[in-house]
Amino acid sequence: MPVEFGPDEFKTNERRTIVTRFWIFLFLLVPILGVGVFLWAPYAGVYLPQDVSTHGHKIDHLFTFILLLTGAVFIATEVVLVVFMWRYDRERNQDPVKFTHGSHNLEMVWTIIPAATLLFIAIYQMNAWAEVKIDRPDIPPTLKVTARQFEWRLQYPGPDGVLDTRDDIHTVNDLHIPVNEQILIHLESDDVLHSFFLPNLRIKQDAVPGSTIPVWFRATEIGAFDLVCAELCGWGHYKMKGRLTIESREDFENWLEQKRQEQEAVQ
Amino acid sequence: MSATIAHGHEGAHGDAHAHSGSFLTTYVFSRDHKVIGIQFLISTLLWFVVGGLLALAVRWQLAWPWADMPIVGRMLFSAEGGQISPEFYTMLFTMHASVMIFFVIIPILAGAFGNFLIPLMIGAEDMAFPTLNMLSYWAMWPAFILMTASFFVEGGAASAGWTAYTPLASVHQAAPASGTGQTLWLLGLIFVGISSMMGSVNYMTTIIQMRAPGMTMFRLPLTIWAMFITAVLQAFALPVLTAALFMQVLDRVLGTGFFVPEGLMINNETAGAGGGQPLLWQHLFWFYSHPAVYIMILPAMGMVSDMIATFARKPIFGYKPMVYAIAGIAGLGFIVWGHHMFMSGMNPYLGMTFMLATMMIALPSAIKVFNWLGTIWGGKIELTTPMLFSLAFVSMFIIGGLSGIFMAATPVDLFIHDTYFIVGHIHYVLFGSSAFAIFGGIYYWYPKMFGRMMNETLGKIHFLLSFIFFNGTFFTMHILGAGGFPRRLADPYHYEAFKHMQPMNQFMTICALGMGAAQIIFAINFFGSLFFGKRVGRNPWRANSLEWQAPSPPGHGNFDFQPVVYRGPYEFNSPEVDEDYYPQTQPPPEKGGQEKQKEGEQH
Numbered sequence: 001m002p003v004e005f006g007p008d009e010f011k012t013n014e015r016r017t018i019v020t021r022f023w024i025f026l027f028l029l030v031p032i033l034g035v036g037v038f039l040w041a042p043y044a045g046v047y048l049p050q051d052v053s054t055h056g057h058k059i060d061h062l063f064t065f066i067l068l069l070t071g072a073v074f075i076a077t078e079v080v081l082v083v084f085m086w087r088y089d090r091e092r093n094q095d096p097v098k099f100t101h102g103s104h105n106l107e108m109v110w111t112i113i114p115a116a117t118l119l120f121i122a123i124y125q126m127n128a129w130a131e132v133k134i135d136r137p138d139i140p141p142t143l144k145v146t147a148r149q150f151e152w153r154l155q156y157p158g159p160d161g162v163l164d165t166r167d168d169i170h171t172v173n174d175l176h177i178p179v180n181e182q183i184l185i186h187l188e189s190d191d192v193l194h195s196f197f198l199p200n201l202r203i204k205q206d207a208v209p210g211s212t213i214p215v216w217f218r219a220t221e222i223g224a225f226d227l228v229c230a231e232l233c234g235w236g237h238y239k240m241k242g243r244l245t246i247e248s249r250e251d252f253e254n255w256l257e258q259k260r261q262e263q264e265a266v267q
Numbered sequence: 268m269s270a271t272i273a274h275g276h277e278g279a280h281g282d283a284h285a286h287s288g289s290f291l292t293t294y295v296f297s298r299d300h301k302v303i304g305i306q307f308l309i310s311t312l313l314w315f316v317v318g319g320l321l322a323l324a325v326r327w328q329l330a331w332p333w334a335d336m337p338i339v340g341r342m343l344f345s346a347e348g349g350q351i352s353p354e355f356y357t358m359l360f361t362m363h364a365s366v367m368i369f370f371v372i373i374p375i376l377a378g379a380f381g382n383f384l385i386p387l388m389i390g391a392e393d394m395a396f397p398t399l400n401m402l403s404y405w406a407m408w409p410a411f412i413l414m415t416a417s418f419f420v421e422g423g424a425a426s427a428g429w430t431a432y433t434p435l436a437s438v439h440q441a442a443p444a445s446g447t448g449q450t451l452w453l454l455g456l457i458f459v460g461i462s463s464m465m466g467s468v469n470y471m472t473t474i475i476q477m478r479a480p481g482m483t484m485f486r487l488p489l490t491i492w493a494m495f496i497t498a499v500l501q502a503f504a505l506p507v508l509t510a511a512l513f514m515q516v517l518d519r520v521l522g523t524g525f526f527v528p529e530g531l532m533i534n535n536e537t538a539g540a541g542g543g544q545p546l547l548w549q550h551l552f553w554f555y556s557h558p559a560v561y562i563m564i565l566p567a568m569g570m571v572s573d574m575i576a577t578f579a580r581k582p583i584f585g586y587k588p589m590v591y592a593i594a595g596i597a598g599l600g601f602i603v604w605g606h607h608m609f610m611s612g613m614n615p616y617l618g619m620t621f622m623l624a625t626m627m628i629a630l631p632s633a634i635k636v637f638n639w640l641g642t643i644w645g646g647k648i649e650l651t652t653p654m655l656f657s658l659a660f661v662s663m664f665i666i667g668g669l670s671g672i673f674m675a676a677t678p679v680d681l682f683i684h685d686t687y688f689i690v691g692h693i694h695y696v697l698f699g700s701s702a703f704a705i706f707g708g709i710y711y712w713y714p715k716m717f718g719r720m721m722n723e724t725l726g727k728i729h730f731l732l733s734f735i736f737f738n739g740t741f742f743t744m745h746i747l748g749a750g751g752f753p754r755r756l757a758d759p760y761h762y763e764a765f766k767h768m769q770p771m772n773q774f775m776t777i778c779a780l781g782m783g784a785a786q787i788i789f790a791i792n793f794f795g796s797l798f799f800g801k802r803v804g805r806n807p808w809r810a811n812s813l814e815w816q817a818p819s820p821p822g823h824g825n826f827d828f829q830p831v832v833y834r835g836p837y838e839f840n841s842p843e844v845d846e847d848y849y850p851q852t853q854p855p856p857e858k859g860g861q862e863k864q865k866e867g868e869q870h
Contacts (some may be wrong), residue, residue: 023650026734030662034742041746045767048682049751059678063749066676070669077665080640081658088579090647097840097847098645102585102638110637111588115630121676122626126619128678133615149441149534191533192435193545195610195685199751199764204681208545208612209434210528226764230685230753232428234435234442235354238756 031078052221056202058128147194147207150236173242178252185215195231298397304383311375321363330776332758353757357426364429376566387814390479390830395472403465410458417451425452433526433548437518467501481832488836493569508555553604561600567704578654582837584641592631599628625675652726656707663699688748719800725792732785739778812836
């Protein structure tokens, strides 16, 4: 004869009370530690890296804006969950169960408010997107970047100022750009997909074989930063690393001239 | 309890099994939806182990790159001297994702739970097409075999990512594993698609045609609504993936060049005649694989709704809005695939359209969360193991849902795309949500499947460890991603800027190992309870839906009486009856019912 075994058999005793409190505390840890981790992250240096571009602060601002907004929703919903778990525990809740199938008004409230918020985020971010991906500057390209397994080939126009001519200057994994100038890159790939990722310039764009994709930005500070491949391109993906050097116009031209002479010497 | 006794069918248990058939047709090539469901369950749980071990190997490399793996290293990577090679690492994360998505989450939700629950919950004796149902399980086996075989071919298993982006995946010389391994992967997925399609057609037909008398569409449990809408998603999205998979097979075998541009040279070897476009693959792949994300979460949402109502002893808050939200997610799910491609070189204006649709899909998800909270409000909550997993689902889905908004905002995605932020997001949705709902569902429906309870104490220890270690492993991924830490790098510390993130990765790996170890407790509980679990009657949780009115386990044909449905599945603590539950099959009380109902409406 099978025995019935159900919620009522969970005995109401001291042990149950303690165990229930333990579970509620566990769920309370989610919002506490969740917020804690994000507060701690900047001090641990595991957060948005230094930004040296003119548009980057808009992206960082959006990130922070969405973080605060979602953070508020996160804390509110997780805390409500915990409070309900505590208040409406079978043992604590001595009132009769609210026999309700929902509330039309509440449904309207929590449909319209999030819908309006989401729509606001959607519209609010469009300008930043347009600045990085749509409003392409009307200038000749500063250089051409060709990605291939597993290196970045960079091609600067030579003294004639035109790309894809015989006097072009070629380097590998060594990307130099002048500071405070509009840069336009023509991004190509020789073989598979790659992604041109400059974390400190808040720039990411896949390189697609068969297409030339424009990438533009303006750097604001002198320094050396990483160029990362961010799209899986094969076994050597992890070592497809370049170096970005942002320097003054003068240093940039000196470097370019030096590269040109080295190249001529080889030829 | 009165309801089950009222039917008085306890003795019918034995008769239900009285159908003839050899061992082979009863347990192996069975056409019984319950056996097929359990076959799916056991197969997918075994693949869960494989996928989990692959993940642990990935974590090992991220914590201690190029270090000899203790104990198993020599055996697995003797060629490299006990270390993971970069080729092997790309294979590890590719196969981890492929196994978990195509062999675990999709088939366990649709194949195991869908199969087992649909006929029982709608009051049918079996699926509409039992033979097709059997074939849908056995079509998984060619996939299992092809995928297993791919580990042993030259170059190893597929290693171009689970997204198999072209040309890396489709050109032989692009990667060592883009040879036979990738072809076997593609063929394997075609079989998974055939299996899903057979299941999908069957589920739709069954739910539309085979409902018990009185079971209107709006009396269906939300699990069934979710399964129904998932089946519709499968039916419309899968053909596109199948076509794309065949095109990549043709590219590889016949050199058709659908996804390869003209004049492409890879490793000093021409990549065929070309004339194709690499982005075409991404559009076709995500046209299925984005709806697939919802295929992997909607049934879990349905199951969680059922469990939360049962253990809060309260009707679901906003049943119809819940149904509309599922339908809304499914509908919008078809027009958001481009949000995987914001950085791909796709038209940036088009990116804005996809962004808008993606923002809007957060809305039905939010509505569902609010309604779950509304359901536990004013209830009498009992924190059983399935309830703990269900509430953890809500808690984790809040995180997974909110982190999606970051990626939907195109300028933010520009920075966090292909970083650990997205890895954290996907695991909060697929592990913290889907897998937790699956665990909860197993604890909840196990007594119906096998007639015995799983051990509650072991279940709670399993929950505690999984919950803690899950968050320890994945929450930190969000800040790693904010730090720009890229995914899929065999050695991220090759970059100076990421070196200081290694201790955090070591912490995450230790948590991942703990999470893996916690699943041993689950395995012991699952298999041990088959023999030592406490025997149960029909309705151990005192729930309302139809499956609990059938014997545990139900015999061939499921019900030993003709179920007639009088009401929805969530009438807990109805003022019409004294019990705190009110099964769908229980006829309304003859007198005084009207007055009590009026009283109830005033509450």
